[in-house]
Amino acid sequence: MADLEARLLDVLAPQHVDLGDAIRDDYTHDEALTATPVRPLAVVRPGSSADVVAILRICDELRVPVTARGAGTGLSGGCTPRADGIVLALERMNSIVEIDTENHVAVVEPGVSLDQLDAELAPLGLVYPVYPGEYSASLGGNVATNAGGMRAVKYGVTRHQVLGLVGVLANGDVIRTGGKFVKATTGYDLTQLIIGSEGTLAVVTEAVLKIYPRPAHGATLLVPFVSVDAVASAVPRIVRSGVNPLVLEYVDGGGLATLAANVGLDLGISAEVQAAAGAYLIVALEQHTEARLDEDVAILAAQVVDLGAIDVFVLPPHSGALLLEAREKAFWVVKALGANDIVDVVVPRASVPQYLKTVNAIAAENASFVSAAGHAGDGNIHLSVFQPDDVVRHRVMHAIISAGVGMGGAISAEHGIGKEKKQYFLELEDPNKIALMRRIKAAFDPNGILNPGTLFD
Numbered sequence: 001m002a003d004l005e006a007r008l009l010d011v012l013a014p015q016h017v018d019l020g021d022a023i024r025d026d027y028t029h030d031e032a033l034t035a036t037p038v039r040p041l042a043v044v045r046p047g048s049s050a051d052v053v054a055i056l057r058i059c060d061e062l063r064v065p066v067t068a069r070g071a072g073t074g075l076s077g078g079c080t081p082r083a084d085g086i087v088l089a090l091e092r093m094n095s096i097v098e099i100d101t102e103n104h105v106a107v108v109e110p111g112v113s114l115d116q117l118d119a120e121l122a123p124l125g126l127v128y129p130v131y132p133g134e135y136s137a138s139l140g141g142n143v144a145t146n147a148g149g150m151r152a153v154k155y156g157v158t159r160h161q162v163l164g165l166v167g168v169l170a171n172g173d174v175i176r177t178g179g180k181f182v183k184a185t186t187g188y189d190l191t192q193l194i195i196g197s198e199g200t201l202a203v204v205t206e207a208v209l210k211i212y213p214r215p216a217h218g219a220t221l222l223v224p225f226v227s228v229d230a231v232a233s234a235v236p237r238i239v240r241s242g243v244n245p246l247v248l249e250y251v252d253g254g255g256l257a258t259l260a261a262n263v264g265l266d267l268g269i270s271a272e273v274q275a276a277a278g279a280y281l282i283v284a285l286e287q288h289t290e291a292r293l294d295e296d297v298a299i300l301a302a303q304v305v306d307l308g309a310i311d312v313f314v315l316p317p318h319s320g321a322l323l324l325e326a327r328e329k330a331f332w333v334v335k336a337l338g339a340n341d342i343v344d345v346v347v348p349r350a351s352v353p354q355y356l357k358t359v360n361a362i363a364a365e366n367a368s369f370v371s372a373a374g375h376a377g378d379g380n381i382h383l384s385v386f387q388p389d390d391v392v393r394h395r396v397m398h399a400i401i402s403a404g405v406g407m408g409g410a411i412s413a414e415h416g417i418g419k420e421k422k423q424y425f426l427e428l429e430d431p432n433k434i435a436l437m438r439r440i441k442a443a444f445d446p447n448g449i450l451n452p453g454t455l456f457d
Contacts, residue, residue: 001041006064008086010053016092018043020273027069027087031331032077032420033341040067047092049166049174049205055088056449057172065452066170068199069376070110070141071224073134074329075342078198078454083308085452089246090140090184096120097206103180105163106209110140127214129155132414133284143204146196148414150247150284150327153239159195162209167194167202169444181207193440198416199451201444215286217293218246220320222267222313223304224277228252228372231279232352234307235376238283240351241303244295248377249327256371260322262333265319275308279297281376282321295410302352318418330373334384339371341391342384346413347403352379355407359383362369362399366392370400380413394423402428417455425455 008017018024019042028037037353041064046052049222059066062411067083072079079355081087094111099120106128108117116288130142132149141147145164155161164178167190177191178184194202225231231250238245251259253274260267269277282294283300286294301312315323331342347355356372359381363370365378383400387393401411401424411417416424442449 002063004041004058004086007058008042009059011051012044012046016045016047026072027089028081030072030074030077030079032075032080032418033335033339034165034420035077035080038083038087040083040087043087043089045089045092045148050170052203053172053174053203056168056170059086060171060447063447064449065299066203066449067451068144068203069143070138071113071136074141074145075344076145076417076419077420078411078416078451079141080419083450090138090158093205097127099124099211100180101126101337104211105180106211108207108209110138110143110207112202113137114139121211122214126211127216127236128161128209128211130158131162131328131436133331136198139207139209140204143195143207144197144199145416146414148375148380150249150324150375150377152375152380152414153248154244154246155212155361159192162191162195162207164195164208164354165191165204167204168204169202170271170447170450175202175286178208196416197416198454199228200326200441200454203212203450203452205254213288214380215288217288217290218284218286218317218320219293219297220315220323221283221297221300222315222323223281223283223287224269224310225279225281225308226271226276226310227278228356229353230348231281233311234281234304236349237307238300238303239377240453241299243285243300245283245300245377246286247324248284250279251282251327251373251387252279252371254278255330255371258333259330260323262329263326265358266324266409267315267319267323268314269313271391273311279305281309282323284324294378316354321391327373330382334371338386339399340387342383342415343385343400344380344413344415345401345409345411346378346380347404347407347409349379351409352376352381352405355381355404359400360394362403366396368392368396370396375413378413379409396426396429405443422453422455422457426457429451
């Protein structure tokens with residue numbers, strides 16, 4: 001420890017190296033509900049890619065585990081450190097290196113937050129479209145977990161928006177992948193391999209991101225249906241209708257009331273409609289002209305009525321913004337209500353009704369409560385599991401994740417595996433794929449210092 005401390009202080013000024021009691025609790029965990037905080041040997045805050053290179057070389061030589069950390073907003077324990085390791089906190093590396101309006105890209109360091117980038121792009125009439133529900137999240141963390149969010153139905157997830165990276169390997173070697181171009185067939189796609197690898201393959205110190213013209217006009221519609229089945233049946237037809245929704249979310253009846261109350265929103269829905277509605281569809285549309293937006297709203301309203309909607313509410317702009325904010329804050333609501341764990345399984349869009357029926361049956365069989373909301377447009381189901389008994393909860397979690405995988409889905413759509421979903425990943429994923437992933441990990445990080453314990457034991 002003395003050697004490690006001395007060498008870290010050779011790289012960074014003392015105010016950027018925290019040791020012992022100086023390490024703040026915030027660095028010991030992320031937002032995963034089941035994670036146990038762990039205090040590392042040290043927290044270091046590099047200010048440049050060169051700093052990261054020097055720190056990783058020291059840690060690789062001394063075999064010290066390194067956990068890279070962005071804003072700590074993750075939900076899978078992916079940045080929970082090791083007691084015998086260090087946290088590489090990237091918050092100081094928060095420069096927007098370039099906004100290239102000719103090539104429609106932004107080049108950013110990993111500590112840049114979503115709201116910071118948006119504030120720079122908005123005056124230019126541009127937008128980076130990935131918003132996973134927490135605007136304080138860092139771009140580095142988004143890249144590490146392949147973050148998604150409500151806008152994925154239109155724009156896709158993080159991996160669809162990243163054109164290139166600068167990554168530092170465990171031994172301190174630097175690689176640059178991709179660039180300011182949209183296609184290449186030149187060897188293996190290392191950019192896509194690093195995205196979503198949760199800090200286990202390299203530390204990203206720069207990212208080249210796609211940016212888009214920012215539509216000037218938007219509308220939010222709230223559409224009640226009698227059941228989730230009716231919502232799920234309507235979604236594929238909406239997706240292929242040509243209106244190209246920005247957001248396509250569903251929330252069950254009780255969940256909508258809870259979310260709206262959390263932001264002080266009165267939606268003005270009659271008691272009769274509330275009693276009849278088993279689920280709601282939230283649709284956000286955007287366009288570059290008001291006339292085209294009005295046309296899309298009219299097309300969508302007529303369509304959902306034909307698909308069995310009880311009613312259609314086109315919300316005033318302020319109410320629409322509040323409702324989307326409420327949906328983005330759903331995690332904080334269920335956390336405050338005492339949820340014991342969360343799931344973000346993804347299934348094929350058409351399988352959502354059957355999957356939710358299966359989840360309800362599993363919950364009933366195990367005397368547990370499971371609430372649901374999700375990104376209806378892309379089949380990403382967010383489930384909050386209320387079951388304090390660890391043994392029963394593991395049984396419930398295993399069953400509902402296994403059911404999703406069995407329907408052709410995946411364990412995680414956007415939160416990642418981290419440390420907290422690792423057991424399900426190792427139990428349910430194809431062993432041949434896991435063995436291949438281990439070999440890839442060994443090629444990038446022979447000494448296993450980068451975020452050990454995430455994804456694999």
